[in-house]
Amino acid sequence: MGSGEKAAYLSGIDTRRVILAAFVLSGLCSAVAGIMLAGYAGQAYQRMGDPYLLPGIAAVVVGGTSILGGKGSYGGTIAGVLVITLVSSMLSLMHVPEAIKQICYGGLIVGMVCLYSTRQNTATA
Numbered sequence: 001m002g003s004g005e006k007a008a009y010l011s012g013i014d015t016r017r018v019i020l021a022a023f024v025l026s027g028l029c030s031a032v033a034g035i036m037l038a039g040y041a042g043q044a045y046q047r048m049g050d051p052y053l054l055p056g057i058a059a060v061v062v063g064g065t066s067i068l069g070g071k072g073s074y075g076g077t078i079a080g081v082l083v084i085t086l087v088s089s090m091l092s093l094m095h096v097p098e099a100i101k102q103i104c105y106g107g108l109i110v111g112m113v114c115l116y117s118t119r120q121n122t123a124t125a
Contacts, residue, residue: 003071051098058105059084061112084108 009015038044063080065072087108091101 054102054105054109055084055088058108061109064116066116067109067113 005015008018034044034049037048041048059080060072060077061067061080062083063072063078064076065080084105087104088101091104096104
Protein backbone atom coordinates (compact mmCIF):
# COMPACT_ATOMS: atom_id res chain seq x y z
CA MET A 1 0.00 0.00 0.00
CA GLY A 2 2.84 2.36 0.69
CA SER A 3 1.99 5.71 2.23
CA GLY A 4 -1.11 6.23 0.08
CA GLU A 5 -3.72 4.08 1.82
CA LYS A 6 -6.58 6.01 0.28
CA ALA A 7 -5.14 5.68 -3.23
CA ALA A 8 -4.60 1.95 -2.71
CA TYR A 9 -8.21 1.57 -1.55
CA LEU A 10 -9.49 3.47 -4.59
CA SER A 11 -7.35 1.18 -6.81
CA GLY A 12 -9.33 -1.80 -5.60
CA ILE A 13 -6.97 -3.14 -2.92
CA ASP A 14 -8.68 -4.31 0.27
CA THR A 15 -6.56 -2.17 2.57
CA ARG A 16 -8.11 -3.52 5.78
CA ARG A 17 -7.10 -7.05 4.81
CA VAL A 18 -3.56 -5.93 3.92
CA ILE A 19 -3.17 -4.12 7.25
CA LEU A 20 -4.55 -7.11 9.15
CA ALA A 21 -2.19 -9.45 7.30
CA ALA A 22 0.76 -7.19 8.11
CA PHE A 23 -0.10 -7.22 11.82
CA VAL A 24 -0.63 -10.99 11.83
CA LEU A 25 2.71 -11.56 10.06
CA SER A 26 4.44 -9.20 12.49
CA GLY A 27 2.94 -11.05 15.45
CA LEU A 28 4.01 -14.42 14.06
CA CYS A 29 7.56 -13.20 13.47
CA SER A 30 7.68 -11.80 17.01
CA ALA A 31 6.42 -15.09 18.44
CA VAL A 32 9.02 -17.10 16.54
CA ALA A 33 11.78 -14.71 17.65
CA GLY A 34 10.60 -14.97 21.27
CA ILE A 35 10.56 -18.77 21.12
CA MET A 36 14.03 -18.83 19.62
CA LEU A 37 15.35 -16.38 22.24
CA ALA A 38 13.82 -18.40 25.07
CA GLY A 39 15.32 -21.58 23.62
CA TYR A 40 18.73 -19.96 23.33
CA ALA A 41 18.63 -18.64 26.89
CA GLY A 42 17.15 -21.85 28.30
CA GLN A 43 14.55 -19.86 30.23
CA ALA A 44 11.86 -17.27 29.63
CA TYR A 45 10.90 -14.12 31.48
CA GLN A 46 8.82 -11.12 30.57
CA ARG A 47 11.51 -8.55 29.83
CA MET A 48 14.17 -10.74 28.24
CA GLY A 49 14.07 -8.83 24.92
CA ASP A 50 14.72 -5.41 26.48
CA PRO A 51 18.48 -5.40 25.80
CA TYR A 52 17.72 -5.62 22.07
CA LEU A 53 15.31 -2.66 21.99
CA LEU A 54 17.70 0.31 21.88
CA PRO A 55 20.17 -1.28 19.41
CA GLY A 56 17.21 -2.19 17.18
CA ILE A 57 15.93 1.37 17.16
CA ALA A 58 19.46 2.69 16.63
CA ALA A 59 19.97 0.37 13.65
CA VAL A 60 16.81 1.60 11.95
CA VAL A 61 17.61 5.27 12.61
CA VAL A 62 21.24 4.90 11.49
CA GLY A 63 19.93 3.18 8.36
CA GLY A 64 18.08 6.34 7.37
CA THR A 65 14.51 5.74 8.51
CA SER A 66 12.93 8.87 9.93
CA ILE A 67 11.79 8.47 13.52
CA LEU A 68 8.93 10.90 12.93
CA GLY A 69 7.76 9.98 9.44
CA GLY A 70 8.72 6.33 9.05
CA LYS A 71 10.18 6.82 5.58
CA GLY A 72 13.18 4.61 4.87
CA SER A 73 14.47 1.73 2.79
CA TYR A 74 15.31 -1.91 3.34
CA GLY A 75 18.88 -1.41 2.14
CA GLY A 76 19.39 1.44 4.58
CA THR A 77 18.04 -0.63 7.44
CA ILE A 78 20.38 -3.50 6.58
CA ALA A 79 23.29 -1.04 6.45
CA GLY A 80 22.22 0.34 9.83
CA VAL A 81 22.14 -3.16 11.31
CA LEU A 82 25.65 -3.80 10.01
CA VAL A 83 26.91 -0.51 11.50
CA ILE A 84 25.30 -1.16 14.89
CA THR A 85 26.66 -4.73 14.89
CA LEU A 86 30.13 -3.35 14.15
CA VAL A 87 29.83 -0.74 16.92
CA SER A 88 28.55 -3.36 19.37
CA SER A 89 31.39 -5.74 18.51
CA MET A 90 33.99 -3.01 18.93
CA LEU A 91 32.56 -1.97 22.29
CA SER A 92 32.49 -5.60 23.45
CA LEU A 93 36.11 -6.12 22.41
CA MET A 94 37.06 -3.05 24.45
CA HIS A 95 35.20 -4.52 27.47
CA VAL A 96 32.95 -1.47 27.74
CA PRO A 97 30.23 -1.77 30.41
CA GLU A 98 26.63 -2.20 29.25
CA ALA A 99 25.63 1.24 30.54
CA ILE A 100 28.23 2.90 28.29
CA LYS A 101 26.99 0.84 25.32
CA GLN A 102 23.46 2.11 25.94
CA ILE A 103 24.77 5.68 26.10
CA CYS A 104 26.59 5.15 22.78
CA TYR A 105 23.41 3.83 21.13
CA GLY A 106 21.43 6.78 22.49
CA GLY A 107 24.09 9.19 21.26
CA LEU A 108 23.95 7.63 17.80
CA ILE A 109 20.17 8.00 17.73
CA VAL A 110 20.28 11.65 18.84
CA GLY A 111 23.11 12.43 16.41
CA MET A 112 21.34 10.87 13.44
CA VAL A 113 18.03 12.57 14.26
CA CYS A 114 19.87 15.91 14.43
CA LEU A 115 21.60 15.18 11.13
CA TYR A 116 18.35 14.22 9.41
CA SER A 117 16.49 17.24 10.77
CA THR A 118 19.30 19.55 9.63
CA ARG A 119 19.27 17.92 6.19
CA GLN A 120 15.48 18.24 5.98
CA ASN A 121 15.58 21.92 7.00
CA THR A 122 18.26 22.60 4.39
CA ALA A 123 16.24 20.85 1.67
CA THR A 124 13.08 22.83 2.40
CA ALA A 125 14.85 26.21 2.59
